[in-house]
Amino acid sequence: MDSxxxxxxxxxxxxSKSFGPIEVLxxxxxxxxxxxxxxxxxxxxxxxxxxxxxxxxxxxxxxxELLLDGQPHRFASGPQAEAAGVVVxxxxxxLAADLSVAANVFLGREAGxxxxxHRAMRAGTAALLDQLHSPIxxxxxxxxxxxxxxxxxxIAKALSRKARVLIMDEPSAVLTHREVGALYEQIDRLRAxxxxxxxxxxxxxxxxxxxxxxxxxxxxxxxxxxxRGELDESGxxxxxxxxxxxxxxxxxxxxxxxxxxxxxxxxxPGEVHGVSFTLRKGEVLxxxxxxxxxxxxxxxxxxxxxxxxGEIRVNGQPTRVxxxxxxxxxxxxxxxxxxxxxxxxxxxPLRENLTLAAxxxxxxxxxxxxxxxxxxxxxxxxxxIRAPRRDMLAGRLxxxxxxxxxxxxxxxxxxxxxxxxxxxxxxxxxxxxxxxxFIRKLASEGRSIIVISSExxxxxxxxxxxxxxxxxxxxxxxxxxxxxxxxxxxxxxxVSSEAA
Amino acid sequence: MRxxxxxxxxxxxxxxxxxxxxxxxxxxxxxxxxxxxxLARSAFIGMIAVGMxxxxxxxxxxxxxxSMAAFLAGVAIMAMNAVAPALGVHWGTxxxxxxxxxxxxxxxxxxxxxxxxxxxxxxxIVTLGTMGIFRSLVTWLAxxxxxxxxxxxxxxxxxxxxxxxxWITWPIITFAVVAIIGEWMMRHSxxxxxxxxIGSNERVARYSAIDVNRVKLMTYVLLGxxxxxxxxxxxxxxxxxxxxxxxxxxxxxxxxxIIGGTALKGGTGRVWGTVVGVLILSLIDNILNLADLVSPxxxxxxxxxxxVLAVVLQRExxxxxxx
Ligand SMILES: Nc1ncnc2c1ncn2[C@@H]1O[C@H](COP(=O)(O)OP(=O)(O)OP(=O)(O)O)[C@@H](O)[C@H]1O
Ligand SMILES: [Mg+2]
Numbered sequence: 001m002d003s004x005x006x007x008x009x010x011x012x013x014x015x016s017k018s019f020g021p022i023e024v025l026x027x028x029x030x031x032x033x034x035x036x037x038x039x040x041x042x043x044x045x046x047x048x049x050x051x052x053x054x055x056x057x058x059x060x061x062x063x064x065e066l067l068l069d070g071q072p073h074r075f076a077s078g079p080q081a082e083a084a085g086v087v088v089x090x091x092x093x094x095l096a097a098d099l100s101v102a103a104n105v106f107l108g109r110e111a112g113x114x115x116x117x118h119r120a121m122r123a124g125t126a127a128l129l130d131q132l133h134s135p136i137x138x139x140x141x142x143x144x145x146x147x148x149x150x151x152x153x154x155i156a157k158a159l160s161r162k163a164r165v166l167i168m169d170e171p172s173a174v175l176t177h178r179e180v181g182a183l184y185e186q187i188d189r190l191r192a193x194x195x196x197x198x199x200x201x202x203x204x205x206x207x208x209x210x211x212x213x214x215x216x217x218x219x220x221x222x223x224x225x226x227x228r229g230e231l232d233e234s235g236x237x238x239x240x241x242x243x244x245x246x247x248x249x250x251x252x253x254x255x256x257x258x259x260x261x262x263x264x265x266x267x268x269p270g271e272v273h274g275v276s277f278t279l280r281k282g283e284v285l286x287x288x289x290x291x292x293x294x295x296x297x298x299x300x301x302x303x304x305x306x307x308x309x310g311e312i313r314v315n316g317q318p319t320r321v322x323x324x325x326x327x328x329x330x331x332x333x334x335x336x337x338x339x340x341x342x343x344x345x346x347x348x349p350l351r352e353n354l355t356l357a358a359x360x361x362x363x364x365x366x367x368x369x370x371x372x373x374x375x376x377x378x379x380x381x382x383x384x385i386r387a388p389r390r391d392m393l394a395g396r397l398x399x400x401x402x403x404x405x406x407x408x409x410x411x412x413x414x415x416x417x418x419x420x421x422x423x424x425x426x427x428x429x430x431x432x433x434x435x436x437x438f439i440r441k442l443a444s445e446g447r448s449i450i451v452i453s454s455e456x457x458x459x460x461x462x463x464x465x466x467x468x469x470x471x472x473x474x475x476x477x478x479x480x481x482x483x484x485x486x487x488x489x490x491x492x493x494x495v496s497s498e499a500a
Numbered sequence: 501m502r503x504x505x506x507x508x509x510x511x512x513x514x515x516x517x518x519x520x521x522x523x524x525x526x527x528x529x530x531x532x533x534x535x536x537x538x539l540a541r542s543a544f545i546g547m548i549a550v551g552m553x554x555x556x557x558x559x560x561x562x563x564x565x566x567s568m569a570a571f572l573a574g575v576a577i578m579a580m581n582a583v584a585p586a587l588g589v590h591w592g593t594x595x596x597x598x599x600x601x602x603x604x605x606x607x608x609x610x611x612x613x614x615x616x617x618x619x620x621x622x623x624x625i626v627t628l629g630t631m632g633i634f635r636s637l638v639t640w641l642a643x644x645x646x647x648x649x650x651x652x653x654x655x656x657x658x659x660x661x662x663x664x665x666x667w668i669t670w671p672i673i674t675f676a677v678v679a680i681i682g683e684w685m686m687r688h689s690x691x692x693x694x695x696x697x698i699g700s701n702e703r704v705a706r707y708s709a710i711d712v713n714r715v716k717l718m719t720y721v722l723l724g725x726x727x728x729x730x731x732x733x734x735x736x737x738x739x740x741x742x743x744x745x746x747x748x749x750x751x752x753x754x755x756x757x758i759i760g761g762t763a764l765k766g767g768t769g770r771v772w773g774t775v776v777g778v779l780i781l782s783l784i785d786n787i788l789n790l791a792d793l794v795s796p797x798x799x800x801x802x803x804x805x806x807x808v809l810a811v812v813l814q815r816e817x818x819x820x821x822x823x
Contacts, residue, residue: 305707324709334707342707345700347767356697357708359690366688409708 007033008070009196010055010086010165015064017050017220019396022388024050025220027064032165032196037187039207040200042217042240043428044400045386048200049091051217052167055198056088057081079108085164089154089171091200091399091426092340095142101125102138105157128156132182135292147337148174148291148454159186166190167198170399172206173426174337176290176454177489184210202400202428203455204233216240241430248433249461250440255283259316260448261332261417266310268294268301272472274310279417279448284439286463287452288488294472295452296337299419303327303334314417328357333415335406337422337452343406346395350387351376353394353405358413379408383438384431399426407435418442419450424458436462456485468492510813511760511776514806518783525791532667538779538786540661543671544569544730546778549753550682550771551723555623556757557686557769558719559699560616563627565727566749567634568608572731573741574638576601577647589652597657597735602728608634609724613717631750639743646742654739661736671733678726683771692769695719699766755803756781759810780806 011031017024025047032038032055040048053059054066057075065072068084075081078088095104102118102125103110111120125138134152142150151174158166172180187197187210201207207214214231216224216239224231224239231239238244261279266272272294279285289295301308304321312319314330321327327334336342344353355362355372362368362375379385383404387397394405403426410418423439424432439449439462453459459466465479468491476491478484522529548565555562580597587593608630615626641647649657664670686692694715697705706712735741758764759780760773781803788796 323711324707325711328709336707341701342703345697345704345767347700348696352693352697356693356705356710359693367690367693 008067009034011067011070012051012054012061013065013067015051015054015061015066017047017054017059018062019388023062023220024388025054025061028217028220028222030215030222032198033213034164034194034196035191036212037191037197037199037210039211039214040198040217041202041204041207041214041236043219043430044404044426045398046217046240046428047220048217049169049398052088052090052169052198052200055081055165056086056167058088082161085162086167087158087161087163087165088167089158089169091169091173093150093154095150095153095157097143097341098141100139100141101129101136101145101153101156104142104153105138105160107157109161124160125156128160131159131186132156132179134179134182146291146296148176148179151175152179155183155186159190163190163195165196165198169200170202170426171199172201172203174422174454177456178290180206202424202426202432204236204429205457207236208233218242237429240428248436250437252464253282253284253440253443255443255464256281256446260314262311262313262316263302264311264313266298266301266308266312268297268306268308268472271297271306272301272308275469275472275474277467277474277477279450281448282443282446283465284443284449284451284463286459286466287450287469288456288459288466289469289475289492291454293469293492295469296421297472298469299334299421299450299452303332303419305334328413328415331414331416333410333413333418335410335418335420335423337425339402339406339425344394344402344409347393349391350385350394350397350405351390354379354409354412357409361413375412379405379412383408384434400428400431403427404431404435415447417448417450419452421452423451423453424455432458456488459488460485470494511773511780511810515776515780515783518780518787522783522787522790525787525793529787529790534786534790536667536669536672538782539672539675540669542778542782543675544734545749545752545756545781546675546775547678547726547730548723548749549756549774549778550678551719551726552753553682553686553757553760553762553769553771553774554692554695554719555723556754556762556764557699557766558695558716559702559766560623560716560719561627561754562612562623562720562723563750564608564612564631564634565723565753566746566751567631567638568605568724568727568746569731569734569749570741570743570745570747571634571638571641572601572604572608572728573735573745574641574647575604576731576735577649577739577741578641580653581650584650584653589650589656591656593653594657598732601731601735602725605724605726605728605731606721607724609721609727610717612724613720616720617713617716635743638741638745642742644743646740649735649739654736657736657739659736661733674729674733678729679771679775686769686771691715691718696767696769699763699769701767752778752781755807758807761810764811777810 008031012028015028016026028051042048054061056078057080058078102121105125106121111117122138129136132152132155136149136152155171172183191197199210212228214226215222258281259278260281264276266275275298287295297306300306304323304327312321319330351372354376362371385401385404394402424435443449451462460483466483466488467477468475468488470492478487528534552562576597579600580593583596584593612627612630615621616623660670664673694710697710698712698715702712756777757774759777761770762768762773784802785799788794788799
């Protein structure tokens, strides 16, 4: 803040923000300079997204000022801020599900006059996606895209606007290293063009790599500002959490020999082709692979959320899983990566969300609200869900806290086999550790866990064994000392000597 | 929190205001006979609207209920007339008629629900179709005229509409019971939770292992059954059915649901709100008939204003929460 205030494009001065009676930001100062990547980090619920929404014109500060080119300014709305060159990529998607990719990218600034110029929009979109090395079809409907692909469309959409300030709220949370690489390229390009960038991520290695300046937020206050090189990853974590963190990944376990889940020739038409594997009791099995390799489709096929065929045995018993209910009945649960569209009812309170998949445990005829409340108390404590108010809507929780609530919801029916798609999507370092420990504890209780993750270090650190998928098939398996980033990437990209 | 309460209490406040207005305009308004009359007339739409609340809350819609009521009334009357020669003017005959209405309602609701969930057709389209079908069937059965219950049976059946416990007639009692059970189901049962979850986000419901199709089907079946129940109480009132029976009931029922604070897009259901909505609509009608202030012909216009107003008030609340 002290250096070159005159250069600052967009800044907050002594900004506080309250939702109802609860103040979530307390006197925040922050300045964005052209040609600089500024990272904003902090625990879940620290107020990062709130700051970004204020900067992007989606929220008004309760007190304090927003400065545009050094002058106090008020954006009446997000689109108005965008017209002034301030573009936001939100943590939660803002795409129209029933429109095509191209229509979304050009939403609000359609090409052509009275008659839309579809060809120009399609070509423009294709060019943008090409810059991002993304194979998405501009004519595809958003509804049909996977979560990572939707994120890429968000990024393409933001790139298409002529931004002076680009604000990115966890753009990489669901991306694998390939997409993240493409994102870095674009960030470097924009930085060189003098765009001011505000970047938020819980992947601290990214922050160390990208950021010219780092602001650390804790409980709605700026607690630390640092320049590139002044703060390493563990320094960031310490500043965020306020205490030292060590032993990131829990020690690995001793899986039982008995198989919990045997999958033979599982095929999800068009997505997954003849996948076979065995999951043992007490095992944490990682599934790695690039975006589009069929990891989520495999999981959804397995639990009956997509049409599939193949043989499944649970605890040695042949089992037919045609609906998710069948999977639940044999103790098989699935945590979706699509938190907003498939995970939580954003317009319902926490309690309703927590118990939705396990209502029969709360009374046979009349739902016992008191028991539900008790369950919510337990979940809040166990998963460290930070909710300013317990009767708030799930959609008002910060992103990471929504993820914790979703995890609690999936665990409530007490499943024996749990497939977790992106377990720590949007979760801060401190809580990540808790979740890893939690997953390990589940395994040590004799449960079995499949972890699908695009974060390579997470898959390696957490799993006893890793399956690598490529183009809907299992490209290979790594375990023990062979479980290295290099080996996994090689299998995922298909450059290994023996292609499976 | 306080604003939320004001918002949910809005319909109640409107209802109380209407009652005071009515009492001021005409002293006859508060006479027991008038109150009985208003409540009994509300009962038909009311029971249907309670069922409609579940359908709408789950994200569905049913436009066919008015025609369905006419069709069921016609079929029930024909059934009673048909068995009368064998069974005579006897309660057994009437019970058969009631059974036909209830089972018919169940079947008709199942048809709507199955077309929506199994054939995956939009509820609007499905019930627009069945609305035409039921209406045309009853007109055809009546051969363009009126289907009338035999006069002996009519006399026997009459007390089901006009009788009761003191001032409180059977339709009022039935409506109250339906409303209380409906409110309880929406609030405290798994079914109610599932209905709200599906209307709120169907995909989330599916990913929570809820049998989405079955729950949706059940909402239509429940509504059909309640239409049947309304018919059971409606037939003794006039003892006849024709192509013009139950015209626009579907819109009145939907309007009551919306006025009561249930979102048309689904997700939040308020059965008690629906009850208040039904009462508001029939009070407006009643007050216009009793007082000479405004022509009763303007009834529809006033109801329309109320519906739009109710939705605008709901909208304003969420917009104010945004920033
Ligand atoms: N509309 C709202 N109403 C009430 N509280 C809100 C609202 N939006 C955010 N909050 C609260 O404000 C706090 C900050 O939330 P914010 O989303 O900014 O956190 P964050 O730093 O982005 O966290 P995460 O890393 O989990 O995304 C949280 O406690 C959240 O519950
Ligand atoms: Mg956030």
